[in-house]
Each structure stands twice: as structure tokens, then as C-alpha cells.
Amino acid sequence: MATHFLGxxxxxxxxxxxxxxxxxxxxxxxxxxxxxxxxLFVYVLGGAIDTGSVSYVNYLxxxxxxxxxxxxxxxxxxxxxxxxKGGIFERFQSMPIARSSVLWAxxxxxxxxxxxxxxxxxxxxxxxxxxxxxxxxxxxxxxGILILFxxxxxxxxxxxxxxxxxxxxxxxxxxxxxxxxxxxxxFVPTDTMPGPVRAFADNQPVTSIVNAVRALFAQQxxxxxxxxxxxxCVGILIVAYIFANNAYRRRIS
Amino acid sequence: xxxxxxxxxxVMSIPPATNQAQGPAIHVQGLEKSYKELRVLRGVDFDVxxxxxxxxLGSNGAGKTTVVKILSTLLKADAGTASVNGFDVxxxxxxxxxxxxxxxxxxxVDEILSGRENLVxxxxxxxxxxxxxxxxxxxxxxSLTEAGARKVSTYSGxxxxxxxxxxxxxxxxxxxxxxxxxxxxxxxxxxEVWQAVKELAEGGTTVLLTTQYLDEAEQLADRIAIxxxxxxxxxxxxxxxxxLLPPAKVEYVEKQPTLEDVFLTLVGAGGxxxxxxxxxxxxxxxxxxx
Ligand SMILES: Nc1ncnc2c1ncn2[C@@H]1O[C@H](COP(=O)(O)OP(=O)(O)OP(=O)(O)O)[C@@H](O)[C@H]1O
Ligand SMILES: [Mg+2]
Numbered sequence: 001m002a003t004h005f006l007g008x009x010x011x012x013x014x015x016x017x018x019x020x021x022x023x024x025x026x027x028x029x030x031x032x033x034x035x036x037x038x039x040l041f042v043y044v045l046g047g048a049i050d051t052g053s054v055s056y057v058n059y060l061x062x063x064x065x066x067x068x069x070x071x072x073x074x075x076x077x078x079x080x081x082x083x084x085k086g087g088i089f090e091r092f093q094s095m096p097i098a099r100s101s102v103l104w105a106x107x108x109x110x111x112x113x114x115x116x117x118x119x120x121x122x123x124x125x126x127x128x129x130x131x132x133x134x135x136x137x138x139x140x141x142x143x144g145i146l147i148l149f150x151x152x153x154x155x156x157x158x159x160x161x162x163x164x165x166x167x168x169x170x171x172x173x174x175x176x177x178x179x180x181x182x183x184x185x186x187f188v189p190t191d192t193m194p195g196p197v198r199a200f201a202d203n204q205p206v207t208s209i210v211n212a213v214r215a216l217f218a219q220q221x222x223x224x225x226x227x228x229x230x231x232x233c234v235g236i237l238i239v240a241y242i243f244a245n246n247a248y249r250r251r252i253s
Numbered sequence: 254x255x256x257x258x259x260x261x262x263x264v265m266s267i268p269p270a271t272n273q274a275q276g277p278a279i280h281v282q283g284l285e286k287s288y289k290e291l292r293v294l295r296g297v298d299f300d301v302x303x304x305x306x307x308x309x310l311g312s313n314g315a316g317k318t319t320v321v322k323i324l325s326t327l328l329k330a331d332a333g334t335a336s337v338n339g340f341d342v343x344x345x346x347x348x349x350x351x352x353x354x355x356x357x358x359x360x361x362v363d364e365i366l367s368g369r370e371n372l373v374x375x376x377x378x379x380x381x382x383x384x385x386x387x388x389x390x391x392x393x394x395x396s397l398t399e400a401g402a403r404k405v406s407t408y409s410g411x412x413x414x415x416x417x418x419x420x421x422x423x424x425x426x427x428x429x430x431x432x433x434x435x436x437x438x439x440x441x442x443x444x445e446v447w448q449a450v451k452e453l454a455e456g457g458t459t460v461l462l463t464t465q466y467l468d469e470a471e472q473l474a475d476r477i478a479i480x481x482x483x484x485x486x487x488x489x490x491x492x493x494x495x496x497l498l499p500p501a502k503v504e505y506v507e508k509q510p511t512l513e514d515v516f517l518t519l520v521g522a523g524g525x526x527x528x529x530x531x532x533x534x535x536x537x538x539x540x541x542x543x
Contacts, residue, residue, distance in 0.1 A: 004380065007380070008378060011374065011377045011378055012378075015363065015366065015374055018365065018366060018370070019365050022365050022404075023365070086361065086363075086364070087357050087359050087360065087361035088361045088362065088363055090322075090327055090355070090357055090361060091355065091357070091361040091375075091420070092378070093326070093327055094325040094326060094327055094350060094353065094354075094355040095350060095354075095375070095378055095379065096347065096350040096351040096379070097378050252327075253329060
């Protein structure tokens with residue numbers, strides 16, 4: 001059956017991509033929250049935040065991109081949940097197709113949908129004055145980190161998608177993820193935070209990812225942040241992948 | 254029927270061993286299944302002969318869907334054995350899946366895709382050539398040609414069910430499971446489904462269907478089994494089942510038309526192909542019974 005894996009995944013990917021192109025509203029709702037936050041922080045609150053010589057929109061964008069991904073994967077969980085509930089999942093499971101194709105199609109769809117949302121958000125940021133002199137390599141590195149982060153969060157999203165009992169349960173898990181950037185260096189430099197909060201902020205995954213992306217955009221040395229960021233992404237990815245596959249195996253046996 | 258060609262895939266996947274070509278298409282022995290405390294199946298035994306239609310009757314919650322799910326590899330039994338087309342459902346699930354098709358109790362269609370796209374999707378996943386042609390043929394056979402390009406979310410319950418059944422016929426698997434295939438259909442759509450099921454059996458397909466309608470079992474099935482309190486309490490031909498009752502006595506009654514007769518006369522029964530896109534199409538799209 002392994003010989004069918006690529007073909008079956010491609011067919012199922014085509015199916016869920018159609019779902020996305022036919023419900024463009026999910027892309028819009030995914031980008032609306034991050035764009036609104038960007039407007040709020042740049043034009044209302046940002047003036048009071050001291051980011052040194054960096055313009056606030058340049059400072060803010062990396063965190064906003066992560067928030068975009070966190071709100072985008074809620075739809076991954078939702079799409080998976082609706083498949084499970086609607087019976088089409090059982091039809092696929094009773095057919096002679098590669099079993100893991102069903103999951104991988106959703107994961108790849110998540111990558112595509114989030115990529116579209118990210119492009120939209122970056123375009124809005126450019127309109128708001130975001131500028132970067134980063135070269136092709138730096139942009140590729142940013143894309144690579146964001147893809148890894150999306151994959152890690154997507155595999156997290158697969159777990160509620162497979163196990164949730166209700167629509168709210170399937171989408172609700174994303175809220176904590178959306179708020180994680182607030183306790184990080186995404187909006188304000190962490191050195192203004194009180195001790196324990198700062199300790200948390202400095203050591204949680206978002207800070208290292210945000211710092212690495214910000215340094216890449218600003219053509220500054222990325223230092224150790226990029227390795228910490230990669231370690232976090234790969235670590236979360238592996239753990240979530242294992243749990244998601246356990247949940248999947250329990251679901252189909 | 255273009256779809257009557259033997260499925261190349263199914264043929265390829267079945268090793269030339271003779272035991273698979275002979276013997277019953279479905280063999281179930283001592284099947285047990287509990288959901289926590291609830292003992293749903295307590296030793297179910299039955300065989301289904303190749304090319305026959307087997308009806309599994311039972312009241313709500315009797316465990317019909319549970320049996321179908323075990324046979325279609327969606328659920329694992331706690332005890333007992335079951336084989337489909339000669340393959341054990343527990344140890345050779347991939348071979349079983351090559352041999353079967355499932356129409357579950359609730360329509361398993363993609364609401365966002367069109368009817369035609371649903372059919373093409375299944376044909377692709379069954380790795381068949383010319384998925385477009387297969388889809389168009391089935392749309393016509395199930396009077397869905399006009400609605401083929403529309404999103405399934407705009408379909409009536411009956412149309413959805415017909416699409417669901419059409420999706421299950423793709424690839425001509427030798428064994429088909431139909432879990433309450435006509436629940437929610439209007440009388441005419443029911444007759445169309447019955448016709449399709451009969452054609453399948455004539456073409457050599459083995460059909461296991463569950464139903465709560467006794468007339469459906471009477472109309473279609475070569476053998477009927479009744480599932481009650483976790484076991485098959487009777488299993489036989491219709492004639493044999495009728496012998497279980499006291500002998501028929503002769504009574505003279507005036508034959509009144511049934512409501513079904515009236516309904517079918519008024520809406521024009523038998524217009525399976527021709528007028529499906531005209532008059533009868535309208536009532537099918539508007540009647541959406543639960
Ligand atoms: N996943 C499950 N968890 C717990 N109980 C279940 C589960 N699935 C089914 N049951 C129970 O098992 C029993 C048999 O269910 P099943 O769906 O097989 O019946 P059925 O004969 O198909 O009924 P119906 O005619 O209503 O479709 C029911 O009492 C049902 O509540
Ligand atoms: Mg049932």
C-alpha cells in the first residue's frame with residue numbers, strides 16, 4: 001500500500017485545497033485578528049513602546065506572523081474534525097488507500113492555507129511601512145522557520161481534530177497558542193517585565209523564534225536564537241507528531 | 254453498464270489461491286463486541302453466499318451497524334472470526350478493503366465538493382482509469398446528471414443518499430455493505446435503490462444490507478437473518494421464515510390500494526431514466542424526509 005501513499009495523498013490534498021478555495025472566508029478570518037492587532041499596536045499602543053532605533057512595525061511583524069499561524073491551525077483542527085464527524089473519514093478508512101494519506105493531506109493543506117495567510121499579512125505590513133533589506137537567503141531562512149513552526153503547530157492541531165467531541169473543542173485549543181506571543185518579546189522587549197514573567201518570556205519558544213526572524217529581517221547576526229528556535233520547533237514537532245499518530249491509531253483501530 | 258467490467262485492481266490483489274474464489278463471500282463466526290459494559294454482539298454467526306443478497310434485520314440498537322463496521326475493518330471485534338472474500342478482517346484488513354465497499358448508515362459525502370467531484374475523488378482513490386467517465390456514467394444511472402455540478406450541500410436527503418450509494422459502486426468491489434440504504438428515501442427513490450441492488454447481485458456482487466423495513470428484506474434478499482439481543486435468532490430464506498409462523502389461512506378481504514400505490518400512481522412510478530429530469534426530479538429534490 002506504500003506505493004499509493006504519494007498518489008493518494010495528492011488526491012486528498014487536492015480535495016482539501018478545494019475546500020479552502022471554496023471557503024475563502026477562512027483565510028480572511030485567519031488574517032483578520034493578526035491584522036487588527038498589528039493596526040492596534042502600531043497606531044495606538046506602539047508609540048509608547050520603546051524599541052530603540054527599530055521602527056515598531058518592523059519590531060512587531062515576526063510576532064504577528066506567529067499569531068497568524070496559531071489562528072490558522074484552528075481551521076486545520078476544524079477541517080479534520082468535520083471529516084471525522086461527517087462519515088467521509090470512515091469511507092476513506094474502508095477504502096484501499098494508504099492509511100496515513102488522510103492525515104498528511106490535512107497537514108499539507110494546513111501548510112498551504114497558512115502560507116497564503118502569511119503572504120496576506122506581510123503585504124498589509126508592507127503597506128503599513130514594514131521594510132526589510134533582507135536578501136534571498138535571509139527570506140528563505142525566515143520561510144523555513146515559519147514552515148517548521150506551522151508544521152509543529154499543525155501536528156498539535158491534529159490531536160484535538162481527531163479527539164474533540166464538539167466543534168468548539170476542536171477550535172478552542174488554539175486560543176492559548178494565540179496568546180503565548182503576548183508573554184514574549186513579540187510586542188515589547190522582555191527587559192521591562194518583572195522577574196518571573198521575564199524568566200518565562202525569555203525561555204518560551206515564541207521569544208527565540210521571534211528574535212531569530214527579527215534578526216534575519218534586520219540583517220543582523222542571529223546568534224544562538226536561531227538554534228534555540230529550531231530546537232523548539234523540531235522538538236514540538238516530534239512530540240506532537242508522536243501524540244497525533246497515537247491518537248490516529250486509536251481512532252482507526 | 255460500463256461499470257460491470259471486472260475491476261482490474263480487485264482481480265490483481267486477490268492471489269490466485271482457490272479458497273478465495275470458492276467458499277462464502279462473508280463468513281462470520283462467534284463474533285462478540287462490547288462497548289464498555291454494553292454487550293452488543295454476543296456470538297454472531299452467519300455466512301453469505303457469493304452473488305447473493307443477505308438482509309440483516311434488527312430493531313434500533315440491535316447491533317447491525319456494529320456488525321457492518323467490523324466487517325468493513327472500521328472496528329475490531331472482541332472475539333470470534335470474520336472473513337470477507339476469503340480474507341480475515343483482523344489479520345488481512347488491506348485485502349478486505351480491496352474487496353469491499355461501504356455505504357454507511359449516514360451519507361458519507363463531501364458537502365463542499367460537487368456530486369461529480371465526489372465521484373471522481375473516489376474513482377481516483379480507487380486508482381481507476383478515466384475517473385471522469387465513471388463519474389458521468391454513475392450520475393446518469395442515479396438521475397443526478399443535472400445536479401452533478403452543484404455543491405452537495407444543496408442536495409436533498411434523497412439525492413445525497415443516491416450519490417452516497419453511487420460512490421460505493423465505483424470500482425466494482427465483489428462485496429458491498431449497505432447500512433440502511435433506503436432510510437429517508439421517498440418510495441420511488443427506494444424502488445430505484447432496490448433496482449440498483451438487484452442489478453448488482455445479478456452481476457455477481459455479494460450484497461449485505463441492513464434494514465428495519467421488512468418489505469425491503471422481502472423484496473430484495475435471498476436470505477434474511479434477524480439480529481436480536483446480540484445473536485442471530487433466525488436465518489433463512491423468506492419462504493423458510495414464513496414457515497415459522499402458523500400456516501396461512503384463507504380470508505376474503507377487499508383489496509384497498511395502499512398509500513404507497515396511490516403515491517406512486519400520482520407521481521408516476523417507473524420513470525427511472527426518462528422523466529427523472531422532469532416531473533419526478535422535482536419531488537425528489539423537494540421531499541427531504543428525516
Ligand atoms: N461507539 C459507541 N460507544 C458506545 N456505545 C455504542 C457505540 N456504538 C454503538 N453503541 C451502542 O451499541 C448498540 C448497537 O449499536 P448499533 O449502531 O450497532 O445498532 P443498530 O442495529 O445499527 O441500530 P440502528 O438501527 O439504530 O442503526 C446501541 O445500543 C448503541 O448505543
Ligand atoms: Mg445502525
